[in-house]
Amino acid sequence: MTTDIDDQDEPETGGPSKLQADLAGQIVDHIRRHRLPVGHHFTELGLVEEFKVSRTPVRAALRHLADLGILETQPRRGFFLKVPSDAIEWQGGGGRADELEDLYLAIAADRMKGNVDGEVSEADLMRRYGVPRGTLIRALNRMAQDGIVERKMGHGWQFMPTLNSDEAHDESYRFRLLVEPAGLLEPSFTLDRAWARQVREAHEKVLSGEVKPTAMEFFDINAEFHDFVAACSGNRFIHQSVQNQNRLRRLLSYNWSYGEDRVVDSCREHLEILHALERGDQEWAAALMRRHLTVSSKERPEFG
Secondary structure, eight states: OOOSSOGGGOOSSSSOOHHHHHHHHHHHHHHHHTTOOTTOEEOHHHHHHHHTOOHHHHHHHHHHHHHTTSEEEETTTEEEEOSOGGGOOOOOSSSOHHHHHHHHHHHHHHHHTTOSOSEEOHHHHHHHHTOOHHHHHHHHHHHHHTTSEEEOSSSOEEEOOOOOSHHHHHHHHHHHHHHHHHHHTOTTOOOOHHHHHHHHHHHHHHHHTSOOOOHHHHHHHHHHHHHHHHHHTTOHHHHHHHHHHHHHHHHHHHTOOSHHHHHHHHHHHHHHHHHHHHTTOHHHHHHHHHHHHHHHHTOOOOOO
16 A cells, blocks of 8 residues: 555645645656646546555645646546646646756766665755755655656665666667667567657757757657657567666766767757658668667766
């Protein structure tokens, strides 16, 4: 049973408690980061599993978002996203979005430098970063969604395995060079053109300057492209392998130090691969993917 946020937290006054407002903010973060489409259906069970909380605060958070006009309710069907993800204005509690991102990145950077142990307590992290528990929990829950940490049985948190050495970094890229180009050549490969349009649009916004992504946002754009291509392969094992590599390399990518030029180059390389796939030239797309991964592999981070 999930009990991170207790059922008893629901206030009698009808308004959301601080913890429920924090959960509503986490749902908004989830909507924005995954660019969920208008009409996306939210289920209580899905959010219970996503955020490791009980049904009562989830229900209250959904009602709060509906009251704000972010979600809409349909009788006997539940809650649906009412507005575009990039049009949501959120002024809820639990810390500003930039404050949470700064804390997330600070914890990630310290972990990569070896300044934070593999197993940590909330009290230690609160002292180290000088933040209230609500803000820390929201950042840790977001890291848990990204597969970086997980809550330990009893108390505390532990970091999941990641790429934390030159050897692991090189092994990861050699593995990706074996798997990702091969996925493009699978006989079951089928390009999802609707999804391809969304991926293209996200990249073109970066290239045009309309969007200037943070390190976290650029990683999400980058990872979504590789996940998308692997999903199109039709091979579940290739897709699972790429998803696992995305999770492993997330912390490294947050310490982005290669400048705007590499962001632009990476987006262009992705679009070249996508263009080849749209023409039906899987062989050329695979060659472009090999070149892209080879270039990216030379961007060696500094490990602590």
